[in-house]
Amino acid sequence: YLIMWKSSRLIVRLINFLNLPKMHKKMATKDKLFELLSSNADEFISGQIIADELKLSRNSIWKGITSLKKDGYIIESKPHIGYRLAGESNLLSKEIIIKDLRVPCTVEVHNTVTSTNDMAKKKAMSHKPIVLIANRQSNGRGRLGRSFESPGGTGLYLTIALKPGFSLEKSLYVTMAAAVSVCRAIEKVCDRNPQINGKNPQIKWVNDIFIENKKVCGILTEAQTNFETGQIDSLIIGIGVNCFPGNLPNELKEIAGSISEKTGSFSRNRLAAEIINETLKSLDRIEDKSFLTEYKSRCFILGHEIKVHPQYDKSGIPAKALDIAEDGGLIVEYIDGTKKGETETLHTGEISIRLTR
Numbered sequence: 001y002l003i004m005w006k007s008s009r010l011i012v013r014l015i016n017f018l019n020l021p022k023m024h025k026k027m028a029t030k031d032k033l034f035e036l037l038s039s040n041a042d043e044f045i046s047g048q049i050i051a052d053e054l055k056l057s058r059n060s061i062w063k064g065i066t067s068l069k070k071d072g073y074i075i076e077s078k079p080h081i082g083y084r085l086a087g088e089s090n091l092l093s094k095e096i097i098i099k100d101l102r103v104p105c106t107v108e109v110h111n112t113v114t115s116t117n118d119m120a121k122k123k124a125m126s127h128k129p130i131v132l133i134a135n136r137q138s139n140g141r142g143r144l145g146r147s148f149e150s151p152g153g154t155g156l157y158l159t160i161a162l163k164p165g166f167s168l169e170k171s172l173y174v175t176m177a178a179a180v181s182v183c184r185a186i187e188k189v190c191d192r193n194p195q196i197n198g199k200n201p202q203i204k205w206v207n208d209i210f211i212e213n214k215k216v217c218g219i220l221t222e223a224q225t226n227f228e229t230g231q232i233d234s235l236i237i238g239i240g241v242n243c244f245p246g247n248l249p250n251e252l253k254e255i256a257g258s259i260s261e262k263t264g265s266f267s268r269n270r271l272a273a274e275i276i277n278e279t280l281k282s283l284d285r286i287e288d289k290s291f292l293t294e295y296k297s298r299c300f301i302l303g304h305e306i307k308v309h310p311q312y313d314k315s316g317i318p319a320k321a322l323d324i325a326e327d328g329g330l331i332v333e334y335i336d337g338t339k340k341g342e343t344e345t346l347h348t349g350e351i352s353i354r355l356t357r
């Protein structure tokens, strides 16, 4: 009777799985496998059932499982029984994330996407935010046309997309408010976790989050605007967080860090939920600029010497970071070059800055 009851539950889940949108047909083997295993989380599924349902050879299944393991998923296999997705803390799950949400929004969780920002641009936007979350990105994008390394299993790649009620001039504030929100979310998740407490996330203007002198998060905000009304049709806030040490290229290892050195020491699901809660709360209050004081106190470059890099200027101009202006710009005083002694307010998009160590 128990076996019949268990099999009927499995059949119901398989039916649910098969009712998922047609996009499964175009998905990579490992993503199809991930959908099947995660819709049956905690239960073993036999290799034969997987092979029949996904119309795959046993060899392709084995390759897909190996690839998911490389993405950081913990998959148990038992001879003659099958495969099971385990390790809740390291598995991104929509069900777990929405349990911790305190704000209305629609959430989608994917294993691999090209870029959550690009995916968001194809969605029909409404005032109810859509949140797209991925375990891995194959074409993650950063600021100034750069790419953003997005390895699986160790990071969190998340885009919040919505049609906001405010105008274009507020868009610089959005990135700043999101940066403060991510810092708060990191602190909440680390708080009272003996393995990682005491983390002090700080901001490098305008949108990089650092812990212990290494970048752990970048934010790319994009907007589609309506020229006639001056309103933003869609606002796309892409947040990439290195949670645990990941498979990054050597040239990034010097500058990129992670929130925790110990993989699985906190739940990426909880962090995703807190980032969504804090960011949407801040966006609701963007007009009153209440995030600005906290932004300044977390912005560790103020008072320090930096290098201002106008686009395509590799050498950079030495300057001192003085303050954050009311409009969110960075006020600097040049200490060398043709503008020596002059102050200027820099705005995002035009420049990047580097710390002088």
Ligand code: BTN
Pocket (backbone or CB within 6 Å): 114, 115, 116, 117, 118, 137, 139, 140, 141, 142, 143, 144, 146, 148, 156, 157, 158, 159, 208, 217, 218, 219, 220, 237, 238, 239, 240, 241
């Ligand atoms: C940067 O540091 O230059 C910004 C990085 C932004 C990365 C995030 S990850 C989620 C979203 N999708 C993307 O392709 N980019 C953003």
